[in-house]
Amino acid sequence: MKQLEYALFTGCTAKESTPEQLMSTYAVANKLGIKIVELVEASCCGASHLQDYDDFLSLVLNARNIAYAEKRGMTMITICNTCQINTAMTKHRLDHDAALKARVNEKLAEVGLEYKGTSEIKHFLYALIDDFGLDQIQSMVSVPLSQFNIAPFYGCHNIRPSELQHESNGGENPYNPRSLDDLIAALGGKSVDYEEKNKCCGFHAELQAPHTAAMLTGKALMGAMDQNADWMVTPCPLCHLKLDTQYAHASKAVGRDVKMPVLHMQQMVGLALGCSKEELGLKHHVSEVNFI
Amino acid sequence: MVSEITTTRVTFKVFRFNMETDYLPYYKTYEMDVTSEEVVLDILNRIKWEFDGSFSYRRSCRHGICGACAIKVNGKGVLACKERINDLIAMFGTELRFDPLSEKRAIKDMIIDKKDFWVKHEQVNPYLDSHIEEHPDMECAVTPAQAEALLDADYCIQCGLCHYSCPVIEINEEYIGPAAFAKAYRFNADVRDDGIDHRIDIINAPGAGVWDCVKCYECTQVCPKEVDPFEKITKLHNQVFEHGRALNNVATRHAVGFAHSIKKHGLLDEGELVRYSEGNLGVMKHVPVAIKMFTKGKIVLPWNMPKSENLDEIQKLVKSSSTAKF
Ligand code: SF4
Ligand code: SF4
Ligand code: FES
Numbered sequence: 001m002k003q004l005e006y007a008l009f010t011g012c013t014a015k016e017s018t019p020e021q022l023m024s025t026y027a028v029a030n031k032l033g034i035k036i037v038e039l040v041e042a043s044c045c046g047a048s049h050l051q052d053y054d055d056f057l058s059l060v061l062n063a064r065n066i067a068y069a070e071k072r073g074m075t076m077i078t079i080c081n082t083c084q085i086n087t088a089m090t091k092h093r094l095d096h097d098a099a100l101k102a103r104v105n106e107k108l109a110e111v112g113l114e115y116k117g118t119s120e121i122k123h124f125l126y127a128l129i130d131d132f133g134l135d136q137i138q139s140m141v142s143v144p145l146s147q148f149n150i151a152p153f154y155g156c157h158n159i160r161p162s163e164l165q166h167e168s169n170g171g172e173n174p175y176n177p178r179s180l181d182d183l184i185a186a187l188g189g190k191s192v193d194y195e196e197k198n199k200c201c202g203f204h205a206e207l208q209a210p211h212t213a214a215m216l217t218g219k220a221l222m223g224a225m226d227q228n229a230d231w232m233v234t235p236c237p238l239c240h241l242k243l244d245t246q247y248a249h250a251s252k253a254v255g256r257d258v259k260m261p262v263l264h265m266q267q268m269v270g271l272a273l274g275c276s277k278e279e280l281g282l283k284h285h286v287s288e289v290n291f292i
Numbered sequence: 293m294v295s296e297i298t299t300t301r302v303t304f305k306v307f308r309f310n311m312e313t314d315y316l317p318y319y320k321t322y323e324m325d326v327t328s329e330e331v332v333l334d335i336l337n338r339i340k341w342e343f344d345g346s347f348s349y350r351r352s353c354r355h356g357i358c359g360a361c362a363i364k365v366n367g368k369g370v371l372a373c374k375e376r377i378n379d380l381i382a383m384f385g386t387e388l389r390f391d392p393l394s395e396k397r398a399i400k401d402m403i404i405d406k407k408d409f410w411v412k413h414e415q416v417n418p419y420l421d422s423h424i425e426e427h428p429d430m431e432c433a434v435t436p437a438q439a440e441a442l443l444d445a446d447y448c449i450q451c452g453l454c455h456y457s458c459p460v461i462e463i464n465e466e467y468i469g470p471a472a473f474a475k476a477y478r479f480n481a482d483v484r485d486d487g488i489d490h491r492i493d494i495i496n497a498p499g500a501g502v503w504d505c506v507k508c509y510e511c512t513q514v515c516p517k518e519v520d521p522f523e524k525i526t527k528l529h530n531q532v533f534e535h536g537r538a539l540n541n542v543a544t545r546h547a548v549g550f551a552h553s554i555k556k557h558g559l560l561d562e563g564e565l566v567r568y569s570e571g572n573l574g575v576m577k578h579v580p581v582a583i584k585m586f587t588k589g590k591i592v593l594p595w596n597m598p599k600s601e602n603l604d605e606i607q608k609l610v611k612s613s614s615t616a617k618f
Contacts, residue, residue, distance in 0.1 A: 012560040015598045017590045040601040044560040048507050050550040052529035054616040060609055061554065107613045111605040160509035161522075174513055175368040176383055195367075200459050200508035207569050208543035209504040215463045216506065245581055245590075284588050286581075 004131055005035040007069040007119070009087065011080040012044050013237040020281025021237050024266035025079055025124060027279040031270070032132060032140070039076070041068050045086040047238075048157075048204060059100070060107045062090035063115040067108060075120040077127050079266070081157035081236035082204075084123045088168045091121055123158055125235040125265055126170040129179055134186045142274040144188025148291070150268070151192040151229035152180030153220060153243065155236035156200050174198060180233060180265065187272035196223035201242040211253060217242045218254030230291065231261040233268045240264055245286040261289045298328045300381060304335060305389040308347075309398045317398060319389075320344075332372035332380070332390075333361055336402070349402035356516065359451030363402050364391040369453040369514040393456040408461075409452050412468050416476040416494055421487025438483045445478035445524055447517040454511035454521050466500040470511035470521035473502060477524035480531060492537050495528050502528050503543035533616045545569045548618045555610045558600025563591060 014022040029036045042065040044050075051058040066087060069076035078084040094101040095117045105114055122130075128137065159165060159174040170179055177198050184191040202209075202216030221243060224232050234240050240262055247259040263271075267280045271292070282289045302324060309317035322343055326335065333351055340347040350360040354373040361372035366384045380388055390402065397404040424432075454470040455461055461469050468476075476495050480488045495501045502525050511521040529547070538544045546569040553561045563582075567575045585591050592598070600606055 016592045043558040043606045049547045053547040056615045057613045060613040156508040160513045204507040212463045
């Protein structure tokens, strides 16, 4: 197989509140022999909030990030569901609206860049599954996760809306997503089925609607606990922040003590591939990873 | 070419409840052979005709236009008269569960009390707010481009699928919800309308308004008419600023804070965003979690804040491409 190469858009959280996510991305890529070039010039994607204030600015900034992947002639991978949707949505809108693309490119020309639409954009999860291959990953597992019940938490922005997720990214069925379940199985674990696995964690309204956000987080943790999950896994660092650090608010909202270890998708893969817990940054969790 | 009709044996687990006689709802199982031509509504009819005449559900047009027949199948909101059973089998297998759109609003079987939906609808002034001349000299023409500005928001059939798939509706009774937001946009975008500022103030209210949306895209996903309520919600957010009606509160500052941060670092300064959004007092409530995060190496201190390379480009673009004011 030809070596896979990607331009990595890290997003902001990987550089700040979830350093373990960036560490484990590199650990897994190294193990699998995937080459990663970091898009060091990239800005924040606006996290689906900047667009509420200034939609055009959000488009220009995201188009600039994509332009840097295009300049390198590479597919862009994201490691955050919200980075994924903002970037892919920008691509979708510019590719379907020539006038808008021209307006954005007029701005990018001021800094000597151009958005062309030549780079694909996908989450690292789907790069692993669709490009590298589940069978291939399975054959490289050295520490099967066979003693664990693992609850997948998909995160909205990787599975909805279908139209966009089919155009770029995994093309998951939002009502019955499979990727994480399949990945868990390939790594030797047992995936847990529960009602909330494709629901929202509440992250984006945490500041302005804390009760709503805490309820959603609490329901997700409760759903996983009630189906006997040992831990949860998510491809999204924002879901991770919510599930990993907000259990006190979540427990209060749902009236039950809800707390369990939550791993990033990359950390789970890394564990099965035999990466050390230092490489995977397991000490950076607020809900301690106590099973290793 | 006509494709061959196939038959599959399917088990239907159906929510049954009669508000007047039952204390709790229960599920009843019906097994039947289903052909590839049948839609969910055919099965609802067959349950009533072949198994239990008291089984109740709403339908009228059986043509995807009255919006009456919306239910949930294995959690997926569908119009019963449009959704093919075979597509559902491909998605979920041969055991299918039928539920009303909202269990807590169930009256009888698939029939729910949609009162809250209509109250929210009413709340956004869902009509043209305009002084129409009673005896005009000429017609009030709307150009094709002006009609397109509605972005298909006028296609809504008020089926309630988005409203009862929205997780915020389930938690926050005040929340206006995706269908009514799409309706508010539909009239705000109408050139003949004069009620936009008033409507903006309604959808801008903390608790009830667009700022409480968790951005989950459930509404856009489920809508059978491709109204894309989430797109309209974003447009409403934009109108709040365009019309200078933004309140200075945690929600608006949270959106605006991104622009400040990007201008300074390229990346988002997470800590500063929370401080700016909440204010110096409000931020205090986040301290307990922040301390835990700090001990786990999850907080970057201001002097270590990472920056994007070629930051000058970003700053130039923020300057030249900004279109909003706060
Ligand atoms: S995107 Fe917003 S309005 Fe739509 S379903 Fe989710 S929370 Fe509700
Ligand atoms: S927006 Fe779509 S899903 Fe919502 S009520 Fe209207 S037609 Fe139904
Ligand atoms: S019966 Fe009218 S929409 Fe289904």
